[in-house]
Amino acid sequence: MTRKLPIIAVATAPGKAGVGVIRISGPQLLPMAEALFQKSLAPRQANLLTLRDAQGASIDQLIAIYFAAPASFTGEDVLELQCHGGPQLLELVMKRCLELGKDRGLVIAEPGEFSLRAYLNNKIDLAQAEAIADLIDAQSEAAVRGAARSLQGAFSNDINSLIEEITQLRILVESTLDFPEEEIEFLENAQARERLGTVMKKLRALREGAKQGKILRDGIQLVLAGAPNVGKSSLLNRLAGEEVAIVTPIAGTTRDRVKESITIGGVPMHIIDTAGLRETSDLVEAKGIERSWEAIRAADLVIFLQAPGASDVAQATEVSELKTQILKTLPSKCPVLEVNNKSDLSGLPIPSQGKNPPLFISAKTGDGIETLKQKILESVGWGGSQEGAIVARRRHLDCLDRAANHLEKSQQFAADGNISLELFAEELRLAQDQLGQITGKLLPDDLLGKIFSQFCIGK
Ligand SMILES: Nc1nc2c(ncn2[C@@H]2O[C@H](COP(=O)(O)OP(=O)(O)OP(=O)(O)O)[C@@H](O)[C@H]2O)c(=O)[nH]1
Ligand SMILES: [Mg+2]
CATH class of the missing domain: 3.30.1360.120 (Probable tRNA modification gtpase trme; domain 1)
Known part of the structure; x- marks a missing residue:
């Protein structure tokens, strides 16, 4: 190494x-x-x-x-x-x-x-070294700008200033560990709880930024799922702006996953059109449908597409069964957007009901597509602002999550009736270690090898 x-x-x-x-x-x-x-x-x-x-x-x-x-x-x-x-x-x-x-x-x-x-x-x-790889791999202009900011140290500076604040708090706590009878007094005098509160708030903001940064870096696996013939492939073509997938009036047209990468509002979207979900005795179609389920299992967002025709009772039951099955298969926390296609056919005005009105689109005419794009970005938690955005990786988010857990624990050890300065200080140290792993200050050697081996030669 x-x-x-x-x-x-x-x-x-x-x-x-x-x-x-x-x-x-x-x-x-x-x-x-x-x-x-x-x-x-x-x-x-x-x-x-x-x-x-x-x-x-x-x-x-x-x-x-x-x-x-x-x-x-x-x-x-x-x-x-x-x-x-x-x-x-x-x-x-x-x-x-x-x-x-x-x-x-x-x-x-x-x-x-x-x-x-x-x-x-x-x-x-380390975060800057990762940003070099991310800059080269960037899939959108916003990702390029975010990676450049991370490379210039925007992310690392935030992490370092948080580490510094925790260090100051630890110094205070550890210097009074020898006087246990004064624990409550100390916490109050040093405003330790308030300071911890501020650090936690900053960590939350940093995590939010990193979450956005991961979306910018990796993009979103957006799966179009639904019964045959509802217009999944038509929607893919509409979003991609070209005829990527075959569209016919025959149910069961799409046999295999069709993937196309685009950007929506600067966010890379990897859209996966799938075979329509239904019972079938056709071996090829059945294999395609199994692949649809695989795509759903790996999705960041699923659009569950429906189309008119579900008004007769039998079909309505099928749709709701399909929906239940999709919800069961999704990864946890993966959002589902229910979208009604072929709004041009129904001839009805688009209804707006309450806070979350159902989404109506027409892949054929393009009606409702802009609203759908906004909903897609909202569903994945994209904040919309690219100003000051950085890029981040799963690794960074995991470290930030673990750091937040330790800070929460340290907060418990500073709570009235449960005060333990020693454990308070120890949890602070553990939180600091996690943050240090992001910039590489404290990183196991094998992890270092793994991170750099993903770079390409000459980098
Ligand atoms: N009127 C109308 N027809 C549409 C719309 N979207 C798709 N269609 C038609 O519906 C039929 C099926 O469309 P596809 O996009 O192939 O449907 P699919 O969901 O991909 O179907 P499978 O691949 O068989 O699962 C085609 O004849 C399309 O032209 C729409 O918004 N309005
Ligand atoms: Mg299709």
Whole structure:
């Protein structure tokens, strides 16, 4: 994990391009860099140079920039080669570098190893390293901006200031642990409960922001489910703005899941159209329906689509049975939006009843689709504001949840009749550890390996 050998990788995407960048990082790189070009390299300057093979034949004319440690991305010496962007050419350049760097132990970098080194050399913290990967993987403009904010440290700063506040509280508490008879007095004098209350409030706000950040990063798995022929595929096509799925008047048209990614209000949505749910003796359709249930089991949001025709009693019962079955299958906390399609057919004005009027749309005419989009965003808890948004991961949310649990426990140990300063302080410490895991201050080594191995090579 913490090897000290110099590493090399192509930093740009595979394929043909005007420019392809190769990056080398390691301790004391300058002699190797100068041996490559047989020229001295001025640090932090663009050097236009020719790279030659062992026989002296030119491989490429390129721009080399040398960054001396610690003023580089990884905190080590870094050599960046901006070559012409041909895959074969980059391979040749890599080969030549590996040849000349052999004595120094130059090896090909593992996925995420450059970012890992930046993290280990304290150039960035873990949340920022994750933000680099998220910036590159961002699926919408809002996600790009959120990842950039996290990379600049917006999320880490909030976490760090919370850790600092907990530290101050711990210092106060631990300094009075030796005087147990004064526990109540201490809590009051130090305004410990109020301060804890403030920390908890800030943590809640941070969690809310991180929840939004996870939606921005991962998007939403939105499953369109319902009986055959209600217009699921038509709705997918309407939302996607193109004919992605086959639509016919025949019930049972969609046999397999059809997936399309779009953005709604800046939020990435992975929409999954499924086979209509019904009893069937057709083997292929039955397999498709099993896949519909699988999609429902993994959904972040399900749209349960219905259409007119359910007015006769038998069908109405079927619809309500289907609804019950869907509700039973969903992951816990996964919201369901009940939507009535084909509003153009019924010819009725769209009714509005109470707080949550039923949603009526027409996939055919586009009626009600804008309202549906708003409802989709509301259902998944999207706050609507992208200002100041960051990106966050499940890992961050889990740490914030665990930290909140510890703070709640510490609050219990500060409650009248149950005061224990020792346990109060211990829960504060545990909450702080959880927050520290987000920025990587306290992180088990195996987890570190897991996080960075998900990066791509050259990052
Ligand atoms: N009038 C009207 N017809 C619609 C609307 N939406 C879909 N349809 C029609 O309803 C029929 C079924 O539509 P699909 O989108 O294939 O329905 P589905 O739910 O995907 O059906 P399966 O794949 O069989 O489960 C087609 O003939 C569509 O043209 C709508 O809003 N209004
Ligand atoms: Mg369909």
